[in-house]
Amino acid sequence: MHSEILISCLEDYLSFNYGDHQEFDVIKALQQPPYNIFAVDALSGSEQLFKTHFVLYNALYLLADRWRASEFATIELALTKITVKEYQKVTNDVEQSTMHKLIEKNSVRSFYLDWENFSLTKADIDDLLSQFWQKFYRYSNNQEWLSNTDLHNADLNLLGLSVPISQRDLKANYKKLAHQHHPDKNGDAELFKQIQSAYVRTLKRVSFSNHFTS
Template identity: 30%
Template structure:
């Protein structure tokens, strides 16, 4: 199935500069390329991301015959010149995003995928000796009660992350990273007191 975003995304990436999925999403939203895809915010975010990645991988395959390689990852999308008919390396993400059956997924599957994505922002090691006053300060800022339960933390984290996700128009990559660090501290604190 031809993705309607293919031509619009090609016009954006043909400058051969490095792009990111969240900046592409912003440019596409600015051009009003997306209708509302889902009423549930996490599924809406997933579907936008799916359509962008699907279009990128369709372009990657098409452009290869023209001597162009489209490098595709969430933080590095770039069109470069190569020898014609260079084979594409195996890529499980390409297989996933080119399978339209993956577009319609359950809310639970989307949350699991988003959790996996957000976990990739985790720092290599999380200190466990954070003073309680620091944890309480984060809780106050997050409007999370202290002491808190694992489910309360998870729910609050998801709400915060959806609002600040870099793929959102109002999202902020720096704030998202900060939230992830705070979330990791709050989880580590839970592990210590459990």
């Protein structure tokens, strides 16, 4: 995928669209016309999920730099959340210098701007995703602002699912992930618990939806 094309699409989608945007929603929007920038299977499997996430955040950090330099807007990036704000000019030289130093020392930003990280091995990707979801769930469990929609999208990403969801696909993916990450098979115990919780929540949603649509 050409970075400039993705940046152009993001610029069109996010310009003057102030507020919070969930990564899942941005990817879904870019899968649809007029963009069609991400493939239908962009969120399927750990490797494809990582690559989609990487190219998106690489483009977002580059766009954030451009918008800040042109004083157009500010983009703040966090765990699965993208916040667009009106640009606030920094007039104090000390504050401006401090801001630039913080940007340069941002290790997360450096990770996404280094294309060598795009070619990580599957083992490295699985380890990174495991760390990511552990951090996300620890963070989300302490945040009252995390909406049901955000948590639902996080559950779907963790389970490797996308809408529409069938109970058959849900159970099949859960069985595969539970087998892969079970502590008895040297899996990550914390991630295994998160997979179980995501499965239970998603199964309840699917069962509830089927009850009212059948």
